[in-house]
Amino acid sequence: MLSLRALKLKTLMMLxxxxxxxxxxxxxxYFALTYLTQSLDEQIGLRALHVAKxxxxxxxxxxxxxxRDSELLQPLxxxxxxxxxxxxxxxxxxxxxxxxxxxxxxxxxxxxDDDGDRNEPALLYGKPYIxxxxxxxxASVRGKAPIFDRSSEEVMGIVSVGFMLTSVEETIDRYRDxxxxxxxxxxxxxxxxxxxFASHFKKAIFxxxxxQIGRLFQERNATLESVREGIIAVNSEGKITxxxxxAVDTLGLDANTRLTDRPIEEVLPDSRLMxxxxxxxxxxxxxxxxxxxxxxxxxxxxxxxxxxTGVVSSFRRKDELDAVSKRLSQIQQYADTLRxxxxxxxxxxxxxxxxxxxxxxxxxxxxxGRETQSHQALIQLMVxxxxxxxxxxxxxxxxxxxxxxxxxxxxxPESSMKEIPDHIAREELVSILGNLIDNALEATLxxxxxxxxxxxxxxxxxxxxxxEDEGEGxxxxxxxxxxxxxxxxxxxxxxxxxxxxxxxxxQKMGGTVTLEPGDQLGxxxxxxxxxxxxxxx
Numbered sequence: 001m002l003s004l005r006a007l008k009l010k011t012l013m014m015l016x017x018x019x020x021x022x023x024x025x026x027x028x029x030y031f032a033l034t035y036l037t038q039s040l041d042e043q044i045g046l047r048a049l050h051v052a053k054x055x056x057x058x059x060x061x062x063x064x065x066x067x068r069d070s071e072l073l074q075p076l077x078x079x080x081x082x083x084x085x086x087x088x089x090x091x092x093x094x095x096x097x098x099x100x101x102x103x104x105x106x107x108x109x110x111x112x113d114d115d116g117d118r119n120e121p122a123l124l125y126g127k128p129y130i131x132x133x134x135x136x137x138x139a140s141v142r143g144k145a146p147i148f149d150r151s152s153e154e155v156m157g158i159v160s161v162g163f164m165l166t167s168v169e170e171t172i173d174r175y176r177d178x179x180x181x182x183x184x185x186x187x188x189x190x191x192x193x194x195x196x197f198a199s200h201f202k203k204a205i206f207x208x209x210x211x212q213i214g215r216l217f218q219e220r221n222a223t224l225e226s227v228r229e230g231i232i233a234v235n236s237e238g239k240i241t242x243x244x245x246x247a248v249d250t251l252g253l254d255a256n257t258r259l260t261d262r263p264i265e266e267v268l269p270d271s272r273l274m275x276x277x278x279x280x281x282x283x284x285x286x287x288x289x290x291x292x293x294x295x296x297x298x299x300x301x302x303x304x305x306x307x308x309t310g311v312v313s314s315f316r317r318k319d320e321l322d323a324v325s326k327r328l329s330q331i332q333q334y335a336d337t338l339r340x341x342x343x344x345x346x347x348x349x350x351x352x353x354x355x356x357x358x359x360x361x362x363x364x365x366x367x368x369g370r371e372t373q374s375h376q377a378l379i380q381l382m383v384x385x386x387x388x389x390x391x392x393x394x395x396x397x398x399x400x401x402x403x404x405x406x407x408x409x410x411x412x413p414e415s416s417m418k419e420i421p422d423h424i425a426r427e428e429l430v431s432i433l434g435n436l437i438d439n440a441l442e443a444t445l446x447x448x449x450x451x452x453x454x455x456x457x458x459x460x461x462x463x464x465x466x467x468e469d470e471g472e473g474x475x476x477x478x479x480x481x482x483x484x485x486x487x488x489x490x491x492x493x494x495x496x497x498x499x500x501x502x503x504x505x506x507q508k509m510g511g512t513v514t515l516e517p518g519d520q521l522g523x524x525x526x527x528x529x530x531x532x533x534x535x536x537x
Contacts, residue, residue, distance in 0.1 A: 014194035021190035029179040044163045045130035048143030051084045052161040056145040065147050065157040070107055073100035090160040122146040122158045139165040233312040234264045238274050251291045273311045280308050294318040386417045390426040398437045412455035419458045423533045428505050435498035436467045436525050443471025463529040469522040479515050
């Protein structure tokens with residue numbers, strides 16, 4: 001047996017609507033036919049009774065019954081039956097003996113021989129009545145009325161007028177045939193309506209079956225709860241339709257509070273989702289404060305048939321994204337260090353190999369000695385002055401990067417950076433120094449000079465770093481805006497973020513940075529980072 005779940009939505013809807021049409025028209029038809037049968041029986045019975053009463057009050061009939069004149073009554077009853085479209089008109093005396101009948105042979109015989117009815121209501125009590133019976137002429141509906149003596153008002157006879165039930169059945173058959181046609185037409189129309197409605201409905205649900213929608217709904221809920229970003233969606237009226245647990249946690253909302261169907265402006269007055277709903281313009285990576293939390297927010301309008309039907313917003317705490325950015329920055333620093341070292345040593349090895357091949361062994365040994373002495377001095381300085389491996393690795397990478405660019409990163413041998421407090425995140429410190437040194441190298445290279453100088457000290461209450469380049473310098477006008485996001489002297493996209501990140505990280509640490517002209521040319525950036533835990537204050 002075919003399961004209903006195995007049927008397609010379109011087929012199922014056609015079957016359901018078709019069955020409903022059959023049931024409705026069948027029920028209505030059965031009720032109509034039953035009611036019609038009863039009504040016709042009742043109407044025919046009343047008509048028969050009315051004709052019987054009328055005949056019973058005709059003076060000629062009364063007089064003929066008194067005289068028991070069948071010669072007069074017989075043709076008269078035939079005429080009366082014909083005029084009233086009745087099947088028969090029978091007249092009997094007070095004893096129920098026939099005085100007139102469509103068949104001459106039955107005159108003079110008791111009327112109850114026909115149907116067993118002794119006509120007692122009319123003959124004994126003088127009451128007219130309606131009766132269904134099967135007589136010698138067939139099944140009929142009869143109306144029977146007493147004939148009263150005009151002087152004594154006594155019952156002196158009876159009139160029985162009958163209409164055959166076959167006429168009722170013929171009428172019912174005609175209506176039944178019409179009903180069958182109506183049922184077939186209703187079924188066909190219902191199937192066509194189901195086909196149209198199912199096609200329209202399937203289009204609205206993108207051709208999916210109910211089971212597929214159910215699975216997608218479960219997948220959607222699982223997806224919403226699995227992502228770490230908070231998600232909130234509103235409909236065209238600005239009421240919340242969708243949200244996930246991450247949204248509740250990120251915004252610090254009460255997990256027991258019902259959010260569905262609540263206006264977004266009531267729950268989050270500053271969400272600005274209604275602004276997007278009205279304008280239809282998406283917003284990406286917006287840095288906002290909401291519920292006393294710094295968030296990175298995306299807002300996207302939902303459009304269907306060129307009409308905005310809602311807005312969905314995804315958001316995440318900015319400090320989480322910053323942490324990811326810092327980790328990526330640290331990885332980038334390590335990658336740059338390895339790449340620079342690999343490139344630098346590859347060049348040196350090729351040079352040494354070439355010198356050996358041409359027989360210049362003395363020059364090769366001298367180059368090896370110089371390189372060894374230079375790196376040994378740098379490594380010795382890092383070991384003594386910068387014991388922190390992350391910071392030392394960053395500086396070694398920048399040193400090799402400078403060599404790769406044909407520049408010299410000179411680290412002051414008097415530098416000391418041994419007392420870095422534990423609360424200062426090393427990846428943040430590396431990000432600050434890495435961005436400043438990279439800018440210094442690029443500025444020096446652009447100005448076709450060679451030297452970039454770095455000095456460090458941890459004496460006193462601050463960690464102090466000085467980075468001096470030999471670039472073109474920074475004008476007074478640019479000094480006031482150089483740390484703003486997107487401000488850069490470089491061409492192309494993807495610039496103007498390094499110094500902005502530096503100032504943001506320093507603000508978080510409670511530190512500062514100053515910019516002044518270098519001793520000879522270029523610029524000097526001086527960074528001050530307090531050793532005290534600024535975030536705990």
